[in-house]
Amino acid sequence: MARYEIKYLIGDSEIIEARNLEPSGSQYIGWRTDGSAAAYIPIANVLSVVRLADEDASNGASN
Secondary structure, three states: OEEEEEEEOOOOEEEEEEOEEEEEOOEEEEEOOOOOEEEEEEHHHEEEEEEEOHHHHHOOOOO
16 A cells, blocks of 8 residues: 655644545545545645655654
8 A cells, every 4th residue: 555644734744554545525535455444634734745655654754
């Protein structure tokens, strides 16, 4: 699965592991490979979404 770094307007960030992350209405939904939802993230709170390369996700990206 891919890893996405979500940066929030308040300065926090987190890494979400999901097959893909897509907008749906007023939120982003992270989908697992089995088709279930891994995360629901309100779009209004998000500053940026970055898909991390495998080496970026394991070398220094922090929550």
